[in-house]
Amino acid sequence: MTTTNLFPEFEALGSGGAYADKIREVTPHNALFDEFNVDDLKQLGPFLQIYRAPAHQVIIAEDDKGDFMIFIIDGAVDVTKKDRSEVVKRIAVVLPGQALGEMSMIDGEARFASCAAIEPTTFAVLTRPALQELIHHQPRLAGKIMMKLVFMLSQRLRQTSAKLVDYIEK
Amino acid sequence: MTTTNLFPEFEALGSGGAYADKIREVTPHNALFDEFNVDDLKQLGPFLQIYRAPAHQVIIAEDDKGDFMIFIIDGAVDVTKKDRSEVVKRIAVVLPGQALGEMSMIDGEARFASCAAIEPTTFAVLTRPALQELIHHQPRLAGKIMMKLVFMLSQRLRQTSAKLVDYIEK
Numbered sequence: 001m002t003t004t005n006l007f008p009e010f011e012a013l014g015s016g017g018a019y020a021d022k023i024r025e026v027t028p029h030n031a032l033f034d035e036f037n038v039d040d041l042k043q044l045g046p047f048l049q050i051y052r053a054p055a056h057q058v059i060i061a062e063d064d065k066g067d068f069m070i071f072i073i074d075g076a077v078d079v080t081k082k083d084r085s086e087v088v089k090r091i092a093v094v095l096p097g098q099a100l101g102e103m104s105m106i107d108g109e110a111r112f113a114s115c116a117a118i119e120p121t122t123f124a125v126l127t128r129p130a131l132q133e134l135i136h137h138q139p140r141l142a143g144k145i146m147m148k149l150v151f152m153l154s155q156r157l158r159q160t161s162a163k164l165v166d167y168i169e170k
Numbered sequence: 171m172t173t174t175n176l177f178p179e180f181e182a183l184g185s186g187g188a189y190a191d192k193i194r195e196v197t198p199h200n201a202l203f204d205e206f207n208v209d210d211l212k213q214l215g216p217f218l219q220i221y222r223a224p225a226h227q228v229i230i231a232e233d234d235k236g237d238f239m240i241f242i243i244d245g246a247v248d249v250t251k252k253d254r255s256e257v258v259k260r261i262a263v264v265l266p267g268q269a270l271g272e273m274s275m276i277d278g279e280a281r282f283a284s285c286a287a288i289e290p291t292t293f294a295v296l297t298r299p300a301l302q303e304l305i306h307h308q309p310r311l312a313g314k315i316m317m318k319l320v321f322m323l324s325q326r327l328r329q330t331s332a333k334l335v336d337y338i339e340k
Contacts, residue, residue, distance in 0.1 A: 031278070106202070106203075
């Protein structure tokens with residue numbers, strides 16, 4: 001398991017084991033599929049690294065390379081992106097239980113937006129190598145994580161598309 | 171395995187086994203994660219049902235309930251949605267290798283948009299019960315499907331969000 005310190009400037013709080021209950025508590029519920037149980041989160045713990053960012057610190061920078069996603073445990077994160085005219089716009093505020101950065105983790109493209117802590121923010125990091133290890137060694141657990149990701153992406157795509165459709169010319 | 175005929179008005183082409191090569195050929199490639207191999211698609215075949223819709227037939231209707239996704243094997247599908255003023259707008263044209271309906275399959279909410287065949291269109295159907303069976307009995311294969319879904323949703327979210335950011339007020 002890779003244990004590179006991805007955020008040397010932030011407080012490193014170790015692996016995810018000690019945060020299992022907290023992660024379970026904030027994870028969005030999807031009644032249609034199996035939920036994470038206590039054993040799942042015990043197995044998942046070693047694959048996650050926990051960090052705490054001070055207020056106003058950038059966690060992910062637009063256009064950077066990056067192969068990890070983060071999951072907000074507590075705090076709040078501002079998501080901003082430059083439009084075609086390079087004007088920086090706030091596109092979302094992300095709260096505990098939501099993920100960020102999963103698009104680059106999955107598709108390998110550059111970061112779509114920047115994320116900065118609004119207040120002191122604790123987050124779990126899942127890297128692509130850790131997810132690949134999970135898929136190989138804990139496929140059932142990896143499937144549950146992927147299900148949560150699909151669920152969260154679906155919800156965001158519904159919201160984003162619903163906003164966009166009002167701007168589309170007939 | 172459920173084998174309900176979901177589309178009695180369309181030609182039913184049986185389970186996915188005979189379409190394994192074709193499905194593999196049109197599936198988008200993601201170099202960062204394992205691809206489907208021949209064995210995967212042999213295992214997946216019985217979980218899929220294949221149908222062929224004539225031109226101009228509605229496959230999914232906005233606001234309907236529905237717990238399945240479709241995967242386009244050949245043909246083309248128009249995706250339309252009503253805006254806030256009930257004006258119908260085309261939001262996408264979906265081609266072979268792309269999926270539709272996965273949001274409702276995963277989150278259980280009503281269909282976000284309508285999908286109609288532009289030309290005669292062959293598609294594979296994966297229902298939520300079939301996906302749940304896959305997760306329980308073939309977790310590694312289910313993980314690969316989920317990975318493809320996350321990849322496709324990520325790409326669509328990037329495209330949709332990139333369009334939307336130009337409309338957001340600073």
